Amino acid sequence: MSAATAGLSPLYWRRLAATGKTVPRLVAQLLTPVLWILIVGPALARALGSFSPSIDYYTYVAVGQVAFLVPFTAMFAGIDLLTDKDFGILRELLVAPIRRATIPLANAAAVATVALLQVALVALLAVARGAHFHTSLARLPWFVATAALLSLGMFGIAQVLALAIKQQAAYGALIPAIGVTPFFLSGAMYPLAVLPLGLKAIALVLPWTHAVALLHYGMMQGTDPGLAAIWHLSSEPLMATLSLAALAVFAVASLAIAVRVFSKSTSDNVP
Amino acid sequence: MSDPVQVRDLHKTYSNGVQAVRGISFTVGEGEVFGLLGPNGAGKSTTIGMLTTMLRPSAGQILVAGHDLAREPRAARQATGVVFQDSVLDNDFSGRQNLDLHARLWRLPRAEADRRIAALLAVIGLADRASDGVRTYSGGMRRRLEIARALLAKPAILLLDEPTTGLDPAVRQELWDLIRRLRATEGVTVLLSTHYLEEAERVCDRVAIMHQGHLVAVDTPRRLVDTVGHDLLELEATASTGEALQILQASGATAGRPLLTAQTISVPIRPDADQRSRLLRRLVDDGLAASVTIRRGSLNDVFLHLTSASGRPDGVAGAGAADATRPATEARRPA
Numbered sequence A: 001m002s003a004a005t006a007g008l009s010p011l012y013w014r015r016l017a018a019t020g021k022t023v024p025r026l027v028a029q030l031l032t033p034v035l036w037i038l039i040v041g042p043a044l045a046r047a048l049g050s051f052s053p054s055i056d057y058y059t060y061v062a063v064g065q066v067a068f069l070v071p072f073t074a075m076f077a078g079i080d081l082l083t084d085k086d087f088g089i090l091r092e093l094l095v096a097p098i099r100r101a102t103i104p105l106a107n108a109a110a111v112a113t114v115a116l117l118q119v120a121l122v123a124l125l126a127v128a129r130g131a132h133f134h135t136s137l138a139r140l141p142w143f144v145a146t147a148a149l150l151s152l153g154m155f156g157i158a159q160v161l162a163l164a165i166k167q168q169a170a171y172g173a174l175i176p177a178i179g180v181t182p183f184f185l186s187g188a189m190y191p192l193a194v195l196p197l198g199l200k201a202i203a204l205v206l207p208w209t210h211a212v213a214l215l216h217y218g219m220m221q222g223t224d225p226g227l228a229a230i231w232h233l234s235s236e237p238l239m240a241t242l243s244l245a246a247l248a249v250f251a252v253a254s255l256a257i258a259v260r261v262f263s264k265s266t267s268d269n270v271p
Numbered sequence B: 001m002s003d004p005v006q007v008r009d010l011h012k013t014y015s016n017g018v019q020a021v022r023g024i025s026f027t028v029g030e031g032e033v034f035g036l037l038g039p040n041g042a043g044k045s046t047t048i049g050m051l052t053t054m055l056r057p058s059a060g061q062i063l064v065a066g067h068d069l070a071r072e073p074r075a076a077r078q079a080t081g082v083v084f085q086d087s088v089l090d091n092d093f094s095g096r097q098n099l100d101l102h103a104r105l106w107r108l109p110r111a112e113a114d115r116r117i118a119a120l121l122a123v124i125g126l127a128d129r130a131s132d133g134v135r136t137y138s139g140g141m142r143r144r145l146e147i148a149r150a151l152l153a154k155p156a157i158l159l160l161d162e163p164t165t166g167l168d169p170a171v172r173q174e175l176w177d178l179i180r181r182l183r184a185t186e187g188v189t190v191l192l193s194t195h196y197l198e199e200a201e202r203v204c205d206r207v208a209i210m211h212q213g214h215l216v217a218v219d220t221p222r223r224l225v226d227t228v229g230h231d232l233l234e235l236e237a238t239a240s241t242g243e244a245l246q247i248l249q250a251s252g253a254t255a256g257r258p259l260l261t262a263q264t265i266s267v268p269i270r271p272d273a274d275q276r277s278r279l280l281r282r283l284v285d286d287g288l289a290a291s292v293t294i295r296r297g298s299l300n301d302v303f304l305h306l307t308s309a310s311g312r313p314d315g316v317a318g319a320g321a322a323d324a325t326r327p328a329t330e331a332r333r334p335a
Helices: A008-020 A023-048 A057-064 A066-086 A090-094 A102-129 A140-165 A168-179 A181-185 A197-205 A207-219 A226-231 A236-267 B044-051 B073-078 B095-105 B110-123 B139-151 B169-186 B197-203 B221-227 B241-251 B273-285 B299-307
Strands: B005-013 B019-028 B033-037 B059-064 B080-083 B157-161 B189-194 B206-211 B214-219 B231-237 B259-261 B264-269 B289-296
Touching (some): A023 A066, A023 A102, A057 A102, A057 A207, A066 A181, A066 A207, A140 A168, A226 A236, B005 B044, B033 B197, B095 B110, B139 B157, B189 B197, B197 B299, B214 B221, B214 B299, B231 B241, B241 B264, B241 B273
Parallel strands (some): B033 B206
Antiparallel strands (some): B005 B019, B206 B214, B231 B264
């Protein structure tokens, strides 16, 4: 293992193992999406039908739940950071012979792994409940990459907020506001077209919106209007590439800021 | 071979303008146990923070195992084991898992890590509790585990930041015995900070006393104790200390300037038995002393003399007080 990546593997596995011990939290994170998948989604689809004849509304909201679950899970990483900092092992990690940046990056990778496992579980439940995913070997990676990038980007936001707020209780209160509120503007529940103009303008710059469009692109081949509502172009692959690029910029920038803030706040800038 | 720890003209000024460390220099020799002592706010925690690379010095240089902390922090950290003042364990895991994580972060080969973990768990008496979660450990067990963890990767330097703070006396004694034993078997250089002066006196080869960001003394505990005199007379004055001070200073029995703390006067005293008894009789007969004792000087006396209020116009603060304002910036080990 090179000096640059030293510590990445043990810290990644440590975070995964620690997360595995928080069963109540993992269940709590899954509760709302599972309720939507098993109860609310089918009920809405039955009661209201769909906004477009070509779209199965239940499948539409089932895919959209990923945009709820992934940011929500990632936001809990802020609690983990504050726990490690205040009561746990962070100082031991800071005096280890590794780059300090390795600590948040390893945690980010572990959080993304957990998020993808949760997404897989939700997707399986959705299929069992009657969702009709139209995907392929070419489209599925778009779905996975989108979930991973959204998780990494939200992890960065969670780290920065946690280090700024410092108090676990105050940070915990922010999780729904930051992790969930943008979901309602993202097109996960209804198409962007129905949003008032001002809100739509806001929605278009949110990473959630690009993520939802890409998730639909990956799992609802040929039926989703999300990308066109954002880009108004004729080439679907081009629009998907542009949205994925936007999401990647969000993830990289968010992680870079998080690493910088982490290094500054926890180690007085010693590399 | 060069000294494992070399600190040169080290400064630390925090962003709020507080100058916590003001130009200290010292070295720690191979295999030495070196104690950093000082009252709260003296700058010792900041110094330890810089030695562990948790804090960046404002100026100066630190070499740890030959590595400049500013240029090669990871190489320096590879050569260092740290025990923090507060417990720093991964509470979600067992004792063995805590050690295993350390071994992986310090890149110990698997077989060697297993061998070292088993050996150290046996030494610290936790072999049968190694699989239990550290949440179930007592304070002493946690501390023993942290010391074992710090030594796991065979560091050249062991940094202990107030390692016995908050522990009961029996556990403190047990830990010092453990540190002494491990130092002998591991051959590690130890740099520690502590509030417990009697422990420092017993454990340390040399101590440095910090005061207001300066080093005011660096030497062996014995030599430092000699600076305040072998024996000390301690007098609790009945009323005003002024008259008692005058008698002490005029008696010819004292061997240094007295230290005054509240109603208590502490002063080095000459070994002449006749002089002593004359002085004691005078103090008692004049009704100036509520109590008088003569006892051996200790590091505690050195500490008080060097860190108590200096600059009194009557020069009463003590034999070391005048020196307390003059940093001992070049401290050498005894030959």
